[in-house]
Amino acid sequence: MSEVIVVTSGKGGVGKTTSSASIACGFARRGKKVVVVDFDIGLRNLDLIMGCERRVVYDFVNVINNDCSLKQALIKDKRFDNLSVLAASQTRDKDALTQEGVERVLNGLREDFDIIICDSPAGIERGAHLAMYYADRAVVVVNPEVSSVRDSDRVLGLLASKTSKAEQGSGSISEHLLLTRYSPERVASGDMMSVADVEEILGLKVIGVIPESQSVLAASNAGVPVILDEASEAGMAYDDAVARMCGDERPMRFTELKKKGLLNRLFGGG
Amino acid sequence: MNEGNTVTRHSSPAAPCELRQGRYGLFTVRLNLLDLGAIQAHLSDQVASAPGLLENAPVVLDPSALPELPAADQAEDLLARLRAAGLQPLALAHAPDADRDYLAQLFRLPLVAAEPHRRLAKVEDPEPAQTDAESVAADAADAMSVEPAAPVLEPEHSAPLPAAAAPAVAPIGGSLYVNSPVRSGQQVYAKGRDLVVTAAVSAGAELIADGCIHVYGRLAGKALAGARGDEKARIYCLNFQPELVSIAGQYRLIESIPAEMRGQAVEVLLDNERLDIRALGTR
Numbered sequence: 001m002s003e004v005i006v007v008t009s010g011k012g013g014v015g016k017t018t019s020s021a022s023i024a025c026g027f028a029r030r031g032k033k034v035v036v037v038d039f040d041i042g043l044r045n046l047d048l049i050m051g052c053e054r055r056v057v058y059d060f061v062n063v064i065n066n067d068c069s070l071k072q073a074l075i076k077d078k079r080f081d082n083l084s085v086l087a088a089s090q091t092r093d094k095d096a097l098t099q100e101g102v103e104r105v106l107n108g109l110r111e112d113f114d115i116i117i118c119d120s121p122a123g124i125e126r127g128a129h130l131a132m133y134y135a136d137r138a139v140v141v142v143n144p145e146v147s148s149v150r151d152s153d154r155v156l157g158l159l160a161s162k163t164s165k166a167e168q169g170s171g172s173i174s175e176h177l178l179l180t181r182y183s184p185e186r187v188a189s190g191d192m193m194s195v196a197d198v199e200e201i202l203g204l205k206v207i208g209v210i211p212e213s214q215s216v217l218a219a220s221n222a223g224v225p226v227i228l229d230e231a232s233e234a235g236m237a238y239d240d241a242v243a244r245m246c247g248d249e250r251p252m253r254f255t256e257l258k259k260k261g262l263l264n265r266l267f268g269g270g
Numbered sequence: 271m272n273e274g275n276t277v278t279r280h281s282s283p284a285a286p287c288e289l290r291q292g293r294y295g296l297f298t299v300r301l302n303l304l305d306l307g308a309i310q311a312h313l314s315d316q317v318a319s320a321p322g323l324l325e326n327a328p329v330v331l332d333p334s335a336l337p338e339l340p341a342a343d344q345a346e347d348l349l350a351r352l353r354a355a356g357l358q359p360l361a362l363a364h365a366p367d368a369d370r371d372y373l374a375q376l377f378r379l380p381l382v383a384a385e386p387h388r389r390l391a392k393v394e395d396p397e398p399a400q401t402d403a404e405s406v407a408a409d410a411a412d413a414m415s416v417e418p419a420a421p422v423l424e425p426e427h428s429a430p431l432p433a434a435a436a437p438a439v440a441p442i443g444g445s446l447y448v449n450s451p452v453r454s455g456q457q458v459y460a461k462g463r464d465l466v467v468t469a470a471v472s473a474g475a476e477l478i479a480d481g482c483i484h485v486y487g488r489l490a491g492k493a494l495a496g497a498r499g500d501e502k503a504r505i506y507c508l509n510f511q512p513e514l515v516s517i518a519g520q521y522r523l524i525e526s527i528p529a530e531m532r533g534q535a536v537e538v539l540l541d542n543e544r545l546d547i548r549a550l551g552t553r
Contacts, residue, residue: 150454153472157453203451203470203487 002110005117006135008159010151012122014143015180018216019238020119021049022227023139026242028083029227032114035074037105038088039131040121041096047087050077051223061089064101070108079228084113094127102130124158132173134164139176139207139245144183144193149201152177156202176207178241183212184257195255208241210234211254297324298363299352300332304340306351313355326459328478328494329357330382333373334364345376358459358478358497361519378499380519445481452477452491459497473513482506494521495538505538506550520545 007020017040024036038046041061047053058073063086077083086109089096109116120131132138138159142152159173160166166173179198186192199205210216215232219225227238233254240250301309317324329352333340340348352359361382365373374381446460448467454474458465465479470487476494477483481503483495488509496503496518503517511532514523517540527547535550 150474153454153474156451157456157472157475160450160453161456201472201490 002113003115003137004106004110004135005115005137005139006120006132007117007139007141008120008128008132008155009122009141009148010124010128010155011143011148014141014148015210015216016122016141017045017049017119018220018226019139019141019178019180019210020046020117021225022235022238023242023245024050024083024115024117025077025080025225025227026239027115027117027246028077028080030242030246031082033082033112034080034115034117035084035086035109035113036117036119037086037109038119039097039127040119041088041127042090042093043121044088044090046119047075047085048223049220049225050085052077052085052087053223056087059087059089060105061092061096063105064096064098070105094121094125097127097130099130099133103134106134124154128155129158129162132159132163135159135173136165137174137176137245139178141178141180142198142202143181144179144187144195144198146193149193149198153202156204175204176245177202177204178208178210179206180210181212182209182255184255188257195252206252207244208237209252209255210237210241297327297357298330298332299357299359300335301348302335304336304338304344304348306344306347309348310351310355313352313357317356325356326358326457326461326478327356328360328497330361330363331359331377331379332364333362334366339369339372340376342376349377360494360497360516446479451487454491465495479503485509492516493538496540501540501543503540506536507538508535510534510536510547515545515547517545522547 005023007016007023009016017038020036024034028034036046036050037060038044039060040046044056044059047056052075055075058068060073062068063070063073074084074086077085086105106116118131118135121127132155140152140155140159142148156175159175163173165171177198179195182195183192187194195206195209211233213226213232213234215229216226216234219229219232219235226232226235227242229235237254240253243250299313303309317327331352349359359377359379362373362377362379363382365381370381445464445466446458448458448465449469451469452458452467452471452475454472457476457478458467460479460481460483462480464481464484465477466484466486467477468486471477471485471489471491471493473490475491477485477489477491478494478497480496480498480500483493483503483505485493485505485507488511489507490511490513492514493505493507493512494514494516495505496516499518501518505515505517510527512524512527514521515527515538516522517538520540520543522545531547531549537548537550539546539548
C-alpha cells in the first residue's frame, strides 16, 4: 500500500525542501522504497539538497508531457538503492503541471514505491495545490514565528478542503506539524514562539522539532540531507520525526534550554 | 464595558477606527449607476469567478458615486439583486452627509465609514505614526483580497427596470454544525439558521450566520451573527479572543473589547442597538 506524503507550508524559506530530503532518506534508511518529487517547477532545488544535480537528464514536466518514460526520469540515489528523485524542470513554470498529468505520474509512482514524498513549492497557487491534491498524508513545516504560523493555518485549511480526499469525501488527510529552525535559547529570552504556543494556535501536536543548526546549511551545500549527519542535533531530530511518522514513540529532544558545559562553551554545540 | 461601538458612531472620517475597517473581509460594492440589472449581472459574474471567496460574502454598499438617490422600491430591488447575486449586504459606507440618514433608512442598513481605498490613502499620509510595518502589510494584503469584490461597475445605458420586491428571509430553523477547525482563510455561512462550531476558529477565519453563533473551541477569527439583520441573534463563546464580532451589522473590533473578556466564556448581544459583551455564568 503506497502512500503519498506532501511536505508543504504556505510560507517560503521555512525548510520544506530540507525536510523533504531528510524525511525521504529517513524512510529509505528504514527499508522503504521511496521517491521524492520536486513540485517547485522553475525553481529546482531538491536535486541540489539531494546531491544529484549533475545527473538530471529528464524531469517531472518531461514525464507529464510524455517526452520520456517515468523510469528514464527517475534518478537513483547513490547512498540508498531504494531511494529515487524526480527533479523539477528549471526552464518551465508551474503552468506546465496539469492535474491529469500529476495524477498519472503519481499513479505510476504508486506502482513501484511505498512512499512518495511531494516537495511543495511555497504559496497556495497551482504548484502547491497540485502537490497536496493527491496526498494521503501531509507534513506542514512551520517556523516558530507569527507569519509562518498563520500561513500554516491557511494551508491546514486547504488540506482539509481542497484535496482529492476532501472533495470526494473519502476520509481526511492525516496532518503532521513539523516545527523547524527552533531555538530554545530564543524561546527562553522571549523572542521566539514556543512549541506549546504553536501547538495551541494550530490545534495540532508537533511530530518533530528541528533545532536551528549550523549543520543544516553545511549539509545543504554539500548535497547530503542533514538526517545523514548523525552527529548533528538537526539530523537526530529529523530521524525522531520519521520514527514518529512510522508509529514509534520517541521523547522530544532539543526543545529545552541546555546548560552548556565547559567543553561545549569552548567548542560550541551543533 | 458596555460602550457599544455602534457603526454609526464611526461615521466621522476622523474616527480612529477608520484605518482598521476593511481589514476584516467586508468587501465594498461601489455603485456608479442605478442600472440594477447590469449591477446584478456584473456581480453574479464576479461571484461565479471566485465562489470560494465571494459566495455569501458580507459586503458594504458605497452609494457615494451615484448620480441620483435611489427611490424606495429601487433600494429594495437593489438589495434583493445583491442577494440574488450571492452577496450579503451588511452596511452602507460613504453616504454623502446630507443623504446619510435618508439612505440608511431607505436600505435599512447601518452606516460605516469603511473603505479600503481611502484607508490605504490614509496610510500614505505624512502621519504614519499609527501604522507599524505589520499593519500596513496586512492592509495591503487585504486590499488585494478585496479587489475582486469591489468591482467598478462599467457605466452602461441605464434603463428603468420593474422593481421586484425582495422576499423577506426569515431564519428557517435548525443549525449548521461544524466539528472540524475553521482555519485562516476559511469562511462558514449558516444561511437562515444558527451556526454551531465545536472546534477552534483561527485568526483570519470567518463565521457568518443569519441566526446565532455558538463556538466551543477558541474563537480567534470573526463572528457575524444576524447577518440578515436579526437583532435578536446572539454569539456564545467559551474562549473569546475574536478579531471582530457583529450582530445585525453592529460590530466591535478586538481593540474595543474589554481586556477582561479575552479568553473568557461570553455572550454577545444587542441591547438597545448597542453591542454588549457579557461574561457567561456570572448571573
